[in-house]
Amino acid sequence: xxxxxxxxxxxxxxxxxxxxxxxxxxxxxxxxxxxxxxxxxxxxxxxxxxxxxxxxxxxxxxxxxxxxxxxxxxxxxxxxxxxxxxxxxxxxxxxxxxxxxxxxxxxxxxxxxxxxxxxxxxxxxxxxxxxxxxxxxxxxxxxxxxxxxxxxxxxxxxxxxxxxxxxxxxxxxxxxxxxxxxxxxxxxxxxxxxxxxxxxxxxxxxxxxxxxxxxxxxxxxxxxxxxxxxxxxxxxxxxxxxxxxxxxxxxxxxxxxxxxxxxxxxxxxxxxxxxxxxxxxxxxxxxxxxxxxxxxxxxxxxxxxxxxxxxxxxxxxxxxxxxxxxxxxxxxxxxxxxxxxxxxxxxxxxxxxxxxxxxxxxxxxxxxxxxxxxxxxxxxxxxx
Amino acid sequence: xxxxxxxxxxxxxxxxxxxxxxxxxxxxxxxxxxxxxxxxxxxxxxxxxxxxxxxxxxxxxxxxxxxxxxxxxxxxxxxxxxxxxxxxxxxxxxxxxxxxxxxxxxxxxxxxxxxxxxxxxxxxxxxxxxxxxxxxxxxxxxxxxxxxxxxxxxxxxxxxxxxxxxxxxxxxxxxxxxxxxxxxxxxxxxxxxxxxxxxxxxxxxxxxxxxxxxxxxxxxxxxxxxxxxxxxxxxxxxxxxxxxxxxxxxxxxxxxxxxxxxxxxxxxxxxxxxxxxxxxxxxxxxxxxxxxxxxxxxxxxxxxxxxxxxxxxxxxxxxxxxxxxxxxxxxxxxxxxxxxxxxxxxxxxxxxxxxxxxxxxxxxxxxxxxxxxxxxxxxxxxxx
DNA sequence: GGCGTTTTGTTGTACGAATGAACTATTACC
DNA sequence: GGTAATAGTTCATTCGTACAACAAAACGCC
Numbered sequence: 001x002x003x004x005x006x007x008x009x010x011x012x013x014x015x016x017x018x019x020x021x022x023x024x025x026x027x028x029x030x031x032x033x034x035x036x037x038x039x040x041x042x043x044x045x046x047x048x049x050x051x052x053x054x055x056x057x058x059x060x061x062x063x064x065x066x067x068x069x070x071x072x073x074x075x076x077x078x079x080x081x082x083x084x085x086x087x088x089x090x091x092x093x094x095x096x097x098x099x100x101x102x103x104x105x106x107x108x109x110x111x112x113x114x115x116x117x118x119x120x121x122x123x124x125x126x127x128x129x130x131x132x133x134x135x136x137x138x139x140x141x142x143x144x145x146x147x148x149x150x151x152x153x154x155x156x157x158x159x160x161x162x163x164x165x166x167x168x169x170x171x172x173x174x175x176x177x178x179x180x181x182x183x184x185x186x187x188x189x190x191x192x193x194x195x196x197x198x199x200x201x202x203x204x205x206x207x208x209x210x211x212x213x214x215x216x217x218x219x220x221x222x223x224x225x226x227x228x229x230x231x232x233x234x235x236x237x238x239x240x241x242x243x244x245x246x247x248x249x250x251x252x253x254x255x256x257x258x259x260x261x262x263x264x265x266x267x268x269x270x271x272x273x274x275x276x277x278x279x280x281x282x283x284x285x286x287x288x289x290x291x292x293x294x295x296x297x298x299x300x301x302x303x304x305x306x307x308x309x310x311x312x313x314x315x316x317x318x319x320x321x322x323x324x325x326x327x328x329x330x331x332x333x334x335x336x337x338x339x340x341x342x343x344x345x346x347x348x349x350x351x352x353x354x355x356x357x358x359x360x361x362x363x364x365x366x367x368x369x370x371x372x373x374x375x376x377x378x379x380x381x382x383x384x
Numbered sequence: 385x386x387x388x389x390x391x392x393x394x395x396x397x398x399x400x401x402x403x404x405x406x407x408x409x410x411x412x413x414x415x416x417x418x419x420x421x422x423x424x425x426x427x428x429x430x431x432x433x434x435x436x437x438x439x440x441x442x443x444x445x446x447x448x449x450x451x452x453x454x455x456x457x458x459x460x461x462x463x464x465x466x467x468x469x470x471x472x473x474x475x476x477x478x479x480x481x482x483x484x485x486x487x488x489x490x491x492x493x494x495x496x497x498x499x500x501x502x503x504x505x506x507x508x509x510x511x512x513x514x515x516x517x518x519x520x521x522x523x524x525x526x527x528x529x530x531x532x533x534x535x536x537x538x539x540x541x542x543x544x545x546x547x548x549x550x551x552x553x554x555x556x557x558x559x560x561x562x563x564x565x566x567x568x569x570x571x572x573x574x575x576x577x578x579x580x581x582x583x584x585x586x587x588x589x590x591x592x593x594x595x596x597x598x599x600x601x602x603x604x605x606x607x608x609x610x611x612x613x614x615x616x617x618x619x620x621x622x623x624x625x626x627x628x629x630x631x632x633x634x635x636x637x638x639x640x641x642x643x644x645x646x647x648x649x650x651x652x653x654x655x656x657x658x659x660x661x662x663x664x665x666x667x668x669x670x671x672x673x674x675x676x677x678x679x680x681x682x683x684x685x686x687x688x689x690x691x692x693x694x695x696x697x698x699x700x701x702x703x704x705x706x707x708x709x710x711x712x713x714x715x716x717x718x719x720x721x722x723x724x725x726x727x728x729x730x731x732x733x734x735x736x737x738x739x740x741x742x743x744x745x746x747x748x749x750x751x752x753x754x755x756x757x758x759x760x761x762x763x764x765x766x767x768x
Numbered sequence: 769g770g771c772g773t774t775t776t777g778t779t780g781t782a783c784g785a786a787t788g789a790a791c792t793a794t795t796a797c798c
Numbered sequence: 799g800g801t802a803a804t805a806g807t808t809c810a811t812t813c814g815t816a817c818a819a820c821a822a823a824a825c826g827c828c
Contacts, residue, residue, distance in 0.1 A: 022805070022806090023805075023806065024804075024805055024806075032786075032787090033786070033787060033788075034805075034806065034807085035786080035787070035788080035789095035806085035807075035808080035809095036785075036786050036787075037806095038805095038806060038807065039785090039786090039807090040785095055794090055805090057794095057795070057796090058795090058804085059796085060795080060796070060803075060804075061794095061795060061796040061797070061802065061803040061804065062794075062795055062796075062802085062803045062804025062805065063792095063793055063794040063795055063803085063804055063805040063806070064794070064795065064804085064805075065804080065805060065806090066805080066806080148729070148730060148733070150733075157730075157733050201608050201609050213697075215608075215698075217608045218608075222606075222608075223699070224585050224599075224601045224602075224606075224698065224699050224700050225585050225699055225700060225701060225734070226699065226730075226734060227699060228699040228701075228729075228730040228733075228734065229696075229697060229698050229699030229700075230697060230699070231696035231697065231699075231729045231730070232696070232697060234696060234727065234729055235620075235693045235696065235697070236619075236620055236621065236622075236689055236690075236692075236693060236727075237620065237623070238620075238622070238623050238624070239621070239622050239689070240622070240624060246727070246729065247726060248726060248727050305620055305623070306620075308620075309619045309620060309693055309697070310697055312613075312615035312616070312618060312619065313597075313613060313614060313615065313616060313619070313693070313694055313697050313698065314599075314608060314613050314697065314698065315607070315608050315609055315610065315611060315612040315613030315614070315615075316608050316609060316613075317609060317612075342631060342632060343618065343620075343630075343632050345532070345612075345615045345618055345630065346532060346541075346610075346612040346615070349532070349534075349541050349612075350609070350610060350612065406776075406777090407776075407777065408775075408776055408777075416815075416816090417815075417816055417817075418776075418777065418778085419777085419778075419779080419780095419815080419816075419817080419818095420814075420815050420816075421777095422776095422777060422778065423778090423814090423815090424814095439776090439823085439824095441823095441824065441825090442775090442824085443825090444774080444775075444824085444825075445773065445774040445775065445824065445825040445826075446773085446774040446775025446776065446823075446824060446825075447774085447775055447776040447777070447821095447822055447823040447824055448775090448776080448823070448824060449775080449776060449777090450776080450777080
């Protein structure tokens with residue numbers, strides 16, 4: 001199984017300081033014999049999925065090992081995304097390097113899916129052309145959309161913030177025979193965290209206009225049935241609370257949605273997040289800081305309650321805060337942790353770990369590209 | 385892979401009217417060649433995991449097929465359980481027949497784990513002895529407990545209704561080298577539903593003193609990390625609601641726990657469920673019926689809200705009602721369905737299916753035994 | 769009633785993946 | 799320079815499965 005080989009070879013390279021594994025290391029890690037690993041690795045090297053570095057003397061007796069690393073600039077995965085205020089394309093190679101990155105600002109609220117996706121398709125086709133001219137092979141693409149995507153068919157049922165519904169995005173991209181699959185934006189953003197030292201299973205919660213989430217189990221997305229999980233934005237926080245756009249009352253979104261926080265902080269709902277952060281940074285007592293802090297405190301309390309439900313129901317005990325929560329994490333952390341500690345039943349035995357996301361801007365592009373490469377790695381036979 | 389063979393052979397036999405598959409059917413279903421299937425099936429027959437029936441003329445041209453069915457009374461799995469008011473042992477064979485069943489009533493509230501488990505171990509050992517004397521092989525056992533069981537270590541962290549904590553149950557059973565694993569009672573009960581025509585993925589919610597739940601995905605338990613999921617009893621229904629034993633307020637258990645329902649219905653908390661059902665059956669208007677119905681209505685509303693969170697977060701769109709909810713389903717259904725329809729975001733695209741459990745009494749015993757057999761089937765090599 | 773057709777199951781050869789043991793390559797250490 | 803240690807390769811063998819041909823057992827039609 002070539003997958004095990006590649007996993008072993010790449011997983012180690014996840015921690016940047018670790019020394020790349022040799023054929024012998026891979027054999028030890030997988031339980032296969034050195035003979036088997038050797039022939040498989042030779043195939044991967046021939047297919048340019050793995051690169052051999054110069055042998056380095058290890059200060060120990062014995063023949064020096066040949067370090068194996070994921071190949072750079074040979075095979076790439078493409079991440080695509082349309083979101084409310086931007087669209088973009090990003091290409092990653094097996095080493096995790098960004099080899100192409102093109103993000104365009106825009107306002108796609110109530111936009112025309114055909115026109116927007118055609119534009120994104122052009123950008124993507126341009127990137128593909130340039131990469132292929134450089135001899136790189138594009139394995140496929142993942143399109144991230146902020147809405148309800150059917151994981152089986154790839155159809156977008158509805159994306160409220162884009163004003164789209166019942167869209168088949170793959171056809172509208174017009175990318176010919178490049179294999180493109182579609183997923184929810186928060187779910188792909190969650191996968192971008194796997195590049196860091198996150199635990200193998202975690203909940204990813206992304207605050208924005210809506211609140212998206214993903215469940216990652218053993219480094220893979222949990223997508224039961226159609227992948228419509230993680231709708232934490234409409235978990236009950238208080239049935240006596242404010243009315244929500246979904247028809248119910250007291251949903252998390254009414255306390256911890258981006259617009260709800262900004263409004264409670266006394267800022268315009270379109271205000272940039274930096275304004276809120278600036279207000280929070282004012283030493284306490286000041287009116288702007290006070291109001292912003294109480295807004296974020298309230299959001300933190302609501303998040304603590306809703307995320308406790310999330311953790312209690314899924315049994316996953318790490319929560320990664322993405323989207324606007326990443327930057328607000330210092331101010332949210334205490335309330336969230338308190339809420340989780342009080343309401344998560346298993347907390348006494350497995351305390352919940354809350355942390356900020358680390359994937360950086362437009363994480364869904366990175367996560368989508370990674371996901372494509374993961375498929376290549378899972379079945380390298382097609383590339384050998 | 386012998387697993388595919390066996391799956392194909394047994395899955396069909398799930399629907400009782402279907403004709404058992406032949407080697408050729410299995411080949412068609414798995415994509416393997418008839419030659420491969422034939423040799424694998426021969427091994428399974430030799431190991432007495434599969435039985436060949438008499439060929440039956442199919443009214444069509446061609447050689448009559450040899451029907452293949454799971455073997456009866458050759459290999460069995462053992463289900464064990466300690467619950468608040470009973471303990472028991474049940475043995476199932478590959479055909480799903482109960483070949484041994486021994487349930488003892490008792491009151492194990494605040495009991496001594498060593499004594500209770502020793503008693504259960506004796507019962508189990510007795511069953512094993514009798515079965516082995518008849519030439520049956522016991523593949524292993526699953527112990528169901530109403531508490532927080534670590535899926536990796538098998539340690540019981542806490543079982544409030546038994547008054548147990550930090551127990552290593554396997555050792556206390558004293559079953560020698562019989563492989564025993566431990567799981568939460570509701571989770572094993574959920575697996576018993578797989579004997580029927582339930583969809584491959586569903587949420588199982590079992591009402592009792594506490595409220596247990598399980599997430600079944602593609603006919604297997606979802607057990608991320610330590611398997612501590614499905615704690616739906618403490619999902620927030622109303623933060624202004626009654627105080628809960630967990631320290632928080634307005635948990636589902638305070639509305640839909642067995643004792644909460646009985647109390648709200650004006651019955652003693654130890655009253656048998658039949659009393660409640662009798663009160664519900666009184667034509668409406670009567671005081672007893674009225675009070676019981678409003679109690680169950682309230683429970684249904686709370687369940688609708690909490691299960692909507694459960695469905696929104698897990699994305700699984702079938703809910704099976706177990707425990708006391710099974711019998712109350714006719715009275716709960718309307719409120720639950722209404723709550724789910726209103727709060728589940730994906731409901732317009734994938735309506736949530738609510739149904740009563742069908743596994744019968746002491747479902748965890750059946751589910752545990754099935755789980756043992758599933759492992760045998762997953763890796764029959766050890767038995768060939 | 770014989771013979772072709774159809775479907776089921778078996779036999780025999782071939783091939784790919786992995787093993788295990790022996791072998792080569794390259795270093796450190798005494 | 800010899801020996802031990804570690805890395806990687808070569809080769810005969812095993813195992814699972816595929817492919818193709820064949821045998822078995824029914825139907826149906828002339």
